[in-house]
Amino acid sequence: MTKKNINTDNIHSRQLQLWLEDTATETQKNLFTKAQACRDRYFGHTFFMYGFLYLSTHCRNDCTFCQYRCSNTRLQRYRKTLETLLEAAQRLIDDGVHLLDLTLGEDPYYVSDEGFPRLLELVQTLKNATNMPLMLSPGVLRAEQLRALADVGADWYACYQENHNRNVFAQLRCQQDFDQRKQARLDAAAAGLLVEDGLLIGVGETTADLIESLLAMKEEPLAQVRAMSYVVGEATTAQPTTQTLKTPHETELSVLAAMRLLMPQRLIPASLDVDGLQGLSTRIDAGANVVTSLVPSGCGLAGVASKDLDIENQRRSVAAVCAELAKQDRRPASQSTFQAWMQQYKIGQQSCL
Ligand code: MD0
Numbered sequence: 464m465t466k467k468n469i470n471t472d473n474i475h476s477r478q479l480q481l482w483l484e485d486t487a488t489e490t491q492k493n494l495f496t497k498a499q500a501c502r503d504r505y506f507g508h509t510f511f512m513y514g515f516l517y518l519s520t521h522c523r524n525d526c527t528f529c530q531y532r533c534s535n536t537r538l539q540r541y542r543k544t545l546e547t548l549l550e551a552a553q554r555l556i557d558d559g560v561h562l563l564d565l566t567l568g569e570d571p572y573y574v575s576d577e578g579f580p581r582l583l584e585l586v587q588t589l590k591n592a593t594n595m596p597l598m599l600s601p602g603v604l605r606a607e608q609l610r611a612l613a614d615v616g617a618d619w620y621a622c623y624q625e626n627h628n629r630n631v632f633a634q635l636r637c638q639q640d641f642d643q644r645k646q647a648r649l650d651a652a653a654a655g656l657l658v659e660d661g662l663l664i665g666v667g668e669t670t671a672d673l674i675e676s677l678l679a680m681k682e683e684p685l686a687q688v689r690a691m692s693y694v695v696g697e698a699t700t701a702q703p704t705t706q707t708l709k710t711p712h713e714t715e716l717s718v719l720a721a722m723r724l725l726m727p728q729r730l731i732p733a734s735l736d737v738d739g740l741q742g743l744s745t746r747i748d749a750g751a752n753v754v755t756s757l758v759p760s761g762c763g764l765a766g767v768a769s770k771d772l773d774i775e776n777q778r779r780s781v782a783a784v785c786a787e788l789a790k791q792d793r794r795p796a797s798q799s800t801f802q803a804w805m806q807q808y809k810i811g812q813q814s815c816l
């Protein structure tokens with residue numbers, strides 16, 4: 464039985480403003496109840512899990528919210544060997560993740576014209592060895608590079624705008640081109656990749672900025688949308704403030720719920736990278752249906768917003784996540800369900816491009 468899709472064309476700025484600004488407990492409760500019902504309508508009580516492999520922490524950019532920014536000269540950076548990545552990937556697969564998220568800074572060793580063949584070879588080797596769905600988060604690439612990644616087996620491309628207000632963007636992703644970043648997502652969709660965009664919360668954005676971002680994300684061919692609260696880290700200079708009426712965490716949850724109601728069929732992550740395992744249940748209650756940033760212990764792999772949080776104590780493991788979500792009567796979807804969802808979304812997306 465195919466579900467009649469929820470029509471969201473009637474959700475406009477005023478409604479979004481109410482959801483984001485109204486701090487009345489009743490309004491928030493209603494918002495989250497609606498978001499949960501909407502998520503369960505499309506995904507039931509199942510969730511997807513992404514293994515996270517931060518393969519290189521080198522970066523040529525200097526984003527003010529990121530501890531891996533190039534001006535953080537004190538940071539011990541790494542590039543993981545293929546052997547380490549294959550071993551970590553196999554552990555995540557044996558544990559039951561649905562996808563491998565291969566993230567790196569904009570590391571010239573992999574993304575310069577001279578280095579890009581290395582990235583292609585790495586992706587092809589991982590695909591041949593695992594046959595798993597692969598997400599790539601390498602920063603801004605050109606259309607032909609994105610096509611080449613799709614040809615060697617990449618399925619997803621993640622490239623976050625953080626905020627769609629150009630002034631806020633410029634303060635966060637300094638010296639980076641707003642339009643080029645957006646174009647990379649459009650080129651990725653045109654290359655047949657599933658695409659993710661993400662918002663950063665708690666860096667001085669206003670409700671109007673968040674509404675602008677939500678409506679912009681709805682218009683883009685995105686299969687996954689996310690919001691993550693800013694985590695102040697080593698050498699970050701972005702001011703941890705918000706001009707909305709709530710705390711950044713409350714705003715993140717309201718944004719996740721608004722995303723669910725505005726884009727009901729898209730995948731929405733609850734990232735372990737902000738608050739670790741303890742932050743999972745509130746994000747599921749806000750309408751998320753994917754758990755991301757599962758990192759295997761003992762491989763020396765890092766998180767992004769939270770470099771070490773909950774990794775060596777195995778609280779970012781599949782077992783810990785499944786046990787936590789079982790408390791909310793939720794269980795992992797089958798791999799075939801995730802693959803079928805991807806396939807169906809790719810077909811649907813291509814017909815709209
Ligand atoms: C996460 N730390 O999922 C990861 C990262 C990049 N594709 C994902 C932000 O939270």
Ligand code: SF4
Pocket residue numbers: 522523524525526529530531532533567568569602
């Ligand atoms: Fe580099 Fe990404 Fe961090 Fe920006 S957010 S400094 S591009 S690793």
